[in-house]
Amino acid sequence: MNSTARQPSCIVIGAGAVGVIAAYSLSRAHKCTVSLVVRSDYDHVMKQGYQIDSCDYGFIQCWKPNHVYQSAVDAASSKIFFDYIIVTVKNIPDGPVQDRISEIVRPIVDSNRNLSQRRLTNILLIQNGIDIEKEVLNNFEETKYNLSLLSGVQMIASTKIGPGNVQQSGRDSISIGAFNCEDHRAVSSAHEFVSIYQNEGCNYVDYDPNVRYTRWRKLLYNATISTTTTLAGLDALRCIEFGQDQKGTEVYILRPAMKEIIAIAASEGIYLGDDQIEHFLKVARKLIYKPSMCVDFEKGRLMELEVILGHPIRIAQSNEIQTPTLMVLYHLLTLLQAKVKESKGLIGLEGCPPILVENSLN
Amino acid sequence: MNSTARQPSCIVIGAGAVGVIAAYSLSRAHKCTVSLVVRSDYDHVMKQGYQIDSCDYGFIQCWKPNHVYQSAVDAASSKIFFDYIIVTVKNIPDGPVQDRISEIVRPIVDSNRNLSQRRLTNILLIQNGIDIEKEVLNNFEETKYNLSLLSGVQMIASTKIGPGNVQQSGRDSISIGAFNCEDHRAVSSAHEFVSIYQNEGCNYVDYDPNVRYTRWRKLLYNATISTTTTLAGLDALRCIEFGQDQKGTEVYILRPAMKEIIAIAASEGIYLGDDQIEHFLKVARKLIYKPSMCVDFEKGRLMELEVILGHPIRIAQSNEIQTPTLMVLYHLLTLLQAKVKESKGLIGLEGCPPILVENSLN
Numbered sequence: 149m150n151s152t153a154r155q156p157s158c159i160v161i162g163a164g165a166v167g168v169i170a171a172y173s174l175s176r177a178h179k180c181t182v183s184l185v186v187r188s189d190y191d192h193v194m195k196q197g198y199q200i201d202s203c204d205y206g207f208i209q210c211w212k213p214n215h216v217y218q219s220a221v222d223a224a225s226s227k228i229f230f231d232y233i234i235v236t237v238k239n240i241p242d243g244p245v246q247d248r249i250s251e252i253v254r255p256i257v258d259s260n261r262n263l264s265q266r267r268l269t270n271i272l273l274i275q276n277g278i279d280i281e282k283e284v285l286n287n288f289e290e291t292k293y294n295l296s297l298l299s300g301v302q303m304i305a306s307t308k309i310g311p312g313n314v315q316q317s318g319r320d321s322i323s324i325g326a327f328n329c330e331d332h333r334a335v336s337s338a339h340e341f342v343s344i345y346q347n348e349g350c351n352y353v354d355y356d357p358n359v360r361y362t363r364w365r366k367l368l369y370n371a372t373i374s375t376t377t378t379l380a381g382l383d384a385l386r387c388i389e390f391g392q393d394q395k396g397t398e399v400y401i402l403r404p405a406m407k408e409i410i411a412i413a414a415s416e417g418i419y420l421g422d423d424q425i426e427h428f429l430k431v432a433r434k435l436i437y438k439p440s441m442c443v444d445f446e447k448g449r450l451m452e453l454e455v456i457l458g459h460p461i462r463i464a465q466s467n468e469i470q471t472p473t474l475m476v477l478y479h480l481l482t483l484l485q486a487k488v489k490e491s492k493g494l495i496g497l498e499g500c501p502p503i504l505v506e507n508s509l510n
Numbered sequence: 511m512n513s514t515a516r517q518p519s520c521i522v523i524g525a526g527a528v529g530v531i532a533a534y535s536l537s538r539a540h541k542c543t544v545s546l547v548v549r550s551d552y553d554h555v556m557k558q559g560y561q562i563d564s565c566d567y568g569f570i571q572c573w574k575p576n577h578v579y580q581s582a583v584d585a586a587s588s589k590i591f592f593d594y595i596i597v598t599v600k601n602i603p604d605g606p607v608q609d610r611i612s613e614i615v616r617p618i619v620d621s622n623r624n625l626s627q628r629r630l631t632n633i634l635l636i637q638n639g640i641d642i643e644k645e646v647l648n649n650f651e652e653t654k655y656n657l658s659l660l661s662g663v664q665m666i667a668s669t670k671i672g673p674g675n676v677q678q679s680g681r682d683s684i685s686i687g688a689f690n691c692e693d694h695r696a697v698s699s700a701h702e703f704v705s706i707y708q709n710e711g712c713n714y715v716d717y718d719p720n721v722r723y724t725r726w727r728k729l730l731y732n733a734t735i736s737t738t739t740t741l742a743g744l745d746a747l748r749c750i751e752f753g754q755d756q757k758g759t760e761v762y763i764l765r766p767a768m769k770e771i772i773a774i775a776a777s778e779g780i781y782l783g784d785d786q787i788e789h790f791l792k793v794a795r796k797l798i799y800k801p802s803m804c805v806d807f808e809k810g811r812l813m814e815l816e817v818i819l820g821h822p823i824r825i826a827q828s829n830e831i832q833t834p835t836l837m838v839l840y841h842l843l844t845l846l847q848a849k850v851k852e853s854k855g856l857i858g859l860e861g862c863p864p865i866l867v868e869n870s871l872n
Contacts, residue, residue, distance in 0.1 A: 379741055380845035389859055390848035391841060400841045404834075436859075472766075472834040479753060479762045480842070483742035486752035497751055497798075 156231040156344060159183040159223055160213075161252055165306035167236035168198060168314045170274060171213050173351055176205065179344040183215035183223060183230065190218045192311040202316040204350045220252060224259035232270045232341060233257070234300075239275040240450045241283055242458075242485070244494065249273065249280070250287035261293055269293060270337045274300035274322070276370055277455025278363050278463070281327040296334035297327040298341060299359040301366055325356030364413040365420055369428045370456045372405035374439035375477045378484065381446065384432040384439065398429060401473065408471040412460050415467035445484055450492075453478075453485050518593040518706060521545040521585055522575075523614055527668035529598035530560060530676045532636060533575050535713055538567065541706040545577035545585060545592065552580045554673040564678040566712045582614060586621035594632045594703060595619070596662075601637045602812045603645055604820075604847070606856065611635065611642070612649035623655055631655060632699045636662035636684070638732055639817025640725050640825070643689040658696035659689040660703060661721040663728055687718030726775040727782055731790045732818045734767040736801035737839045740846065743808065746794040746801065760791065766835040774822050777829035807846055812854075815840075815847050 156179075160171040163186040175182045186193050197210040217223040223230070233253050240247060253271055260269045273280055281297045288295055305318025324342050326334030339355055346353045356362050373384050376397065380387050391397030406425045413420050444451045457478045464471045489495045518541075522533040525548040537544045548555050559572040579585040585592070595615050602609060615633055622631045635642055643659045650657055667680025686704050688696030701717055708715045718724050735746050738759065742749050753759030768787045775782050806813045819840045826833045851857045 376842070376845075379842050380849070382845055382849055386848070386852075386859060387845055390845055390852075390857070392844050396841045396844055400837045473838055475762045476835055476838040479758045480738070480741050482754050482758055483738075483744055483749055483752055486748070487742065487744055490748075490752075495752070497748060 156180045156340065157183070157228055158232040158234060158344070159185065159215075159217075159228075159230040159256060160234045160236060161185045161220055161256075162235060162237035163187065163189060163193075164236060165308045165314050165316070166274060166302065166304060167234075168200065168308070169202065169204075169304065169306050169316055169320055170234060170236055170345075172198070172200060172202075172205065172208070172211060173320065173345055173347055175211075175213050176350075177344060177347050180232075181215075182213040183217060183226075183228070184213045185217050185220055185223055187218065189311045190216070196312060199313045200316065201314070203318065204316060204320055204347070220255040224255035227259075227263065229260055229263045229267055230256055230269070231267070232272055232298075232337075234272045234274060236274050238444070238450070238452050239273070239277055239280050239455045240452060241454045243450045248283060248287075250284050253284070254287075257288060257293055257295070265294060267294065268296055268333055268337065270296045270298055270334070270341070272298040272300050272324070272341060274302050275455070276301075276366065276452050277459060278360075278367060279459040280455050296331060296337050298334060298338050299323075299325050299327050299356070299363065301356070301359070301362045319352065320350075321352040323354050323356035323359075323362050325359040325362070327359055329357060329359065360416075361418050361420075364409070364418045365424060367413075367456065367460060368406055368409050368420060368424055369431070370439070370441070371409050371460055371474065372402050372477075373428065373432050374441040375405075375457060375481055376401055377439055377442040378445050378451065379477065379480055381442070383436045383442075385434075385436050388429070388433060401477075402429065402432075404473040405477060408464070408469070408474045409460065411469050412464045412467065412471065415469050416463065445488065448488060448491060450488050451481070451485055453481050457481065518542045518702065519545070519590055520594040520596060520706070521547065521577075521579075521590075521592040521618065522596045522598060523547045523582055523618075524597060524599035525549065525551060525555075526598060527670045527676050527678070528636060528664065528666060529596075530562065530670070531564065531566075531666065531668050531678055531682055532596055532598055532707075534560070534562060534564075534567065534570070534573060535682065535707055535709055537573075537575055538712075539706060539709050542594070543577075544575040545579060545588075545590070546575045547579050547582055547585055549580065551673045552578070558674060561675045562678065563676070565680065566678060566682050566709070582617040586617035589621075589625065591622055591625045591629055592618055592631070593629070594634055594660075594699075596634045596636060598636045600806070600812070600814050601635070601639055601642050601817045602814060603816045605812045610645060610649075612646050615646070616649075619650060619655055619657070627656060629656070630658055630695055630699065632658045632660055632696070632703070634660040634662050634686070634703060636664055637817070638728065638814050639821060640722075640729060641821045642817050658693060658699050660696060660700050661685075661687050661689050661718070661725065663718070663721070663724045681714065682712075683714040685716045685718035685721075685724050687721040687724070689721055691719060691721065722778075723780050723782075726771070726780045727786060729775075729818065729822060730768055730771050730782060730786055731793070732801070732803070733771050733822055733836065734764050734839075735790060735794050736803040737767075737819060737843055738763055739801055739804040740807050740813065741839065741842055743804070745798045745804075747796075747798050750791075750795060763835065763839075764791065764794075767839060770826070770831070770833040770836045771822060773831050774826045774829070774833065777831050778825065807850065810850060810853060812850050813843070813847055815843050819843065 158180045160167045171184045197212040200208040302322040304320045306316040342355045410420045520542045522529045533546045559574040562570040664684040666682045668678040704717045
């Protein structure tokens, strides 16, 4: 907690299934004020608030955070200093420029700086992937903006089932830490955030002293099982069960891909045990489950491909680690991502023959 | 040509876009009698015949072959001895048993044997893939049934656009040879077939002295470009253009996969030059084109996965050739194939948890 009596002020950017639960968790613990940036559901939420059906918190109706804004720009004009900017949107560095994390937080970071050059602005990224903090650091000088960057790695099953309506079916379990564990102010903020987010007996919140380990560990699942389900268009259990002799997927895709992730992590000093492979394969077999990357693609949304697979592969290349399996997955998924981009008018073929031929034998 | 005055009798099984053009080509050359097994369009064809819009033959209306049968069983009951059984259906050894090639030709092979034990029954497989003759040979004793197995490798762009309506937009170019080039009777039949199929100035028909080379060469395209387009759900040109920096697909999927095919072929004494890689990449860049495997998957049909990729991979395994790229493509496509199989009720999950969870962050 802050040493002063003043409660910290938090703003959650991204009112999807994850963001709403984050905002509610903070609000319920009564240790901070909570603002939420709500884009598409704004009118609905202003009128009726949220309906949340949560395995952690029960059935909640007409809930509203302290402040609701339609955009980060609106929030910035409120003249509130936000101690924690909590980002729960998808991280798509290859998407439209305005959706990059630095652009998303910019209005509030700027407004914070205008309001106080002494107070610390904590940016907490509750997102998948590795090296996600770099895009923010590349776009804001840390000292000039008095920033501290926090990492949130979350396991949760939560779905937005309608406007202002969120269903959480899997417990919220989140690790919070400083991206740079030598940044003592960030470490201190991470500890504070754990305390303001915690709802005893409901959610699981841990301080994470080794963020990079935790992110690599989660990648072991996301870079291999999530990617395979996306290419197959099948849940994780079917991907395993429907392999050749019920083991082709595991033996020829998942295990080799996981070993490659372990090798990349090891090349930068992060050691994941082989037992983690067994753990995640067991998780995948446990229930019929479509990871978010698969769901995103099926719903025509851009995927978190770069932070989940592109960044690890680039680390592998600079550390000269061979990743033949991940390479094929990545370059195939690049094509699925391109398909989504083309459907959104973000890319297109130029100067190419316009004839589509369908052949019956070739 | 046969030494007797009698014209050979041909039956085409599979009245898809390829089969109809094959039957028409034979019919137009007037050197054999032509029967066609027509399953779904039977009533339409009996009433109105075929409409064919062909780049090779022009616009044809109300065309019928000499005989039209609704099934191979019906054809067998006609008491005609068929010198050439021409199979143009897809080859899906992992599909329903009744759709295997040996089962498809069985009624006619049996009936031929009852009609004459001296006359040769030629089975011509106009199909993709490698080792496709083995399933037939495993199910019929060659000498007992007096069989000769012929191979047809075809390049054609032809589509069935409605009942009894075929549009051929790419020239028919076909290589005919004996699967076993030491089987002199098959070699002789292949030569005869070339002569009865040829329509001077219209189609391209060649006698193929090295069937296995030709099949491996075509696999260079089908096992790599066709498979990639299927996984991406994009035409070949987009697959290349939409890769990372417009070269990721080519550098990390297509070229490695093609090199693996070349290595497998070499392991059994078939030498494909590296210039073939450049040739097929050029073909892929030339026009916006979805290969049949991609079209089959998109239309919910089973794919020729085993003959195109499964068989080559099994050859690689027994010859100890490493195929890391093809392995990932094959085991991913196995999942797409399983998806089609499940949709047709051919396979399913058994005794598994029935809950589908969609997660927003995992």
